[in-house]
Amino acid sequence: MQAAALADQLSLFYLDESGFSTIPNVQRAWAPKGKPHAADASSCRQRVNVIGALEFNTGRLWYDLHGQAVKRPHVTELIDRIARREQRMPLTVVVLDNATMHHHFGSDKLDEWLIEHRLILLEK
Structure with a gap:
């Protein structure tokens, strides 16, 4: 598929989600001997979730940011945007985990x- 994408015979997207947070997943860390680990309580404690799809042909990243967990409707919205884009190949493949x-x-x-859009999903 990657060879076909590089030859402009199809569009290939890799889609996944991730989250970023100022709060570490592990609430402990190394500290100098005799000094307990401390975190600044005034720091921002916001989590940002991102859903993204990398367009293999162009290296373009399609993404949406969310303040809450990414759910199926968010995935559907991003795939809809990819499907409706202006420049399409004869076939678009979106690879999902x-x-x-x-x-x-x-x-x-x-x-x-x-x-309508000649887009298929490929689940790993």
């Missing part, structure tokens, strides 16, 4: 992506 939110889109949505 096996996360729960990457399944069960519904046959109507899958048919719309395939028939």
